Amino acid sequence: MSSIVDEIFGGDKPQRHERFRGEYPVRVRGLDNAFGDQVIHENLDLDLKRGEILGVVGGSGTGKSVLMRAIIGLQQPDAGQIEVFGQSMTDAEPDEALGVRNRWGVLFQGGALFSTLTVGENVEVPIKQFYPDLSPEFVSEIARYKVVMSGLPEEATNKYPSELSGGMRKRAGLARALALDPELLFLDEPTAGLDPIGASAFDQLTKELKQTLGLTVFLITHDLDTLHEICDRVAVLADRRVIAVDTVPNLMQLDHPWIQEYFNGPRGRAALTAQALDELRRHMDKPIAAEAVKALDKSGEDEA
Numbered sequence: 078m079s080s081i082v083d084e085i086f087g088g089d090k091p092q093r094h095e096r097f098r099g100e101y102p103v104r105v106r107g108l109d110n111a112f113g114d115q116v117i118h119e120n121l122d123l124d125l126k127r128g129e130i131l132g133v134v135g136g137s138g139t140g141k142s143v144l145m146r147a148i149i150g151l152q153q154p155d156a157g158q159i160e161v162f163g164q165s166m167t168d169a170e171p172d173e174a175l176g177v178r179n180r181w182g183v184l185f186q187g188g189a190l191f192s193t194l195t196v197g198e199n200v201e202v203p204i205k206q207f208y209p210d211l212s213p214e215f216v217s218e219i220a221r222y223k224v225v226m227s228g229l230p231e232e233a234t235n236k237y238p239s240e241l242s243g244g245m246r247k248r249a250g251l252a253r254a255l256a257l258d259p260e261l262l263f264l265d266e267p268t269a270g271l272d273p274i275g276a277s278a279f280d281q282l283t284k285e286l287k288q289t290l291g292l293t294v295f296l297i298t299h300d301l302d303t304l305h306e307i308c309d310r311v312a313v314l315a316d317r318r319v320i321a322v323d324t325v326p327n328l329m330q331l332d333h334p335w336i337q338e339y340f341n342g343p344r345g346r347a348a349l350t351a352q353a354l355d356e357l358r359r360h361m362d363k364p365i366a367a368e369a370v371k372a373l374d375k376s377g378e379d380e381a
């Protein structure tokens with residue numbers, strides 16, 4: 078049966094890679110990064126497991142964004158090895174790196190949309206770059222589909238970034254990150270600046286996309302609710318390296334001052350309580366869950 082792509086390309090359609098079947102789409106070993114005298118990373122190791130959402134946390138300036146930029150080839154490291162889909166990025170020739178680059182999508186902090194292009198045109202940019210022979214009608218059809226997939230109304234396709242709310246701009250950035258059907262998604266603080274309802278909706282969308290598209294997600298965040306709700310594991314950056322990678326409950330047991338302060342401080346505990354309440358509310362048919370919700374709600378009111 079011939080698909081629309083077959084019809085458009087005939088026998089010359091661009092070859093897509095086989096999906097990555099290895100265990101670790103991203104492997105980082107012995108990474109060093111510095112800006113002048115300022116050492117950011119020293120001997121940093123990290124593995125991203127296929128199919129997981131890996132949260133990346135750390136104090137401000139610990140180098141979360143620099144790590145992401147190094148993995149996607151925007152920051153040349155001083156030392157170390159980075160492998161993406163089993164291919165070395167640090168030793169890759171430019172055209173080899175290009176072959177990997179269309180297999181990931183990136184949502185930068187702030188969305189990084191082109192302000193003079195509509196949302197649809199923004200999404201079209203990577204499609205045109207990697208598939209220059211596609212017809213304009215087909216490219217705009219794909220873009221429209223990605224916009225809707227990102228939870229925006231179809232009409233948003235023709236709007237400019239300045240006409241959108243912050244939450245909508247994030248979704249537009251996500252639509253562009255999904256433009257090339259990536260296997261790997263990098264999200265840099267996707268819920269920063271969103272209200273709690275918008276942030277929670279974005280989290281659920283990320284989780285759904287992971288499940289339905291089989292994505293692997295590298296997610297930089299400060300948002301404790303996001304960590305509790307959707308991250309399979311969390312990597313903690315401190316002391317210039319990744320000091321721990323584990324589930325949130327396991328991390329909470331570790332005796333490191335920053336980890337204790339972060340996860341077991343007042344905000345960490347509030348996020349944990351909120352998650353426990355959400356979980357219990359899903360089982361309100363069970364009397365014990367209903368009782369627990371009532372008790373937790375009451376203690377919340379008393380504290381307030």
Ligand SMILES: Nc1ncnc2c1ncn2[C@@H]1O[C@H](COP(=O)(O)OP(=O)(O)OP(=O)(O)O)[C@@H](O)[C@H]1O
Pocket residue numbers: 112117135136137138139140141142143144
């Ligand atoms: N191009 C650059 N030139 C010089 N210094 C840089 C550059 N990019 C990042 N840095 C420095 O590297 C450090 C780590 O920056 P990075 O943005 O990765 O931190 P972060 O952990 O993502 O912080 P935040 O949580 O505040 O976003 C900071 O001190 C920053 O000033």
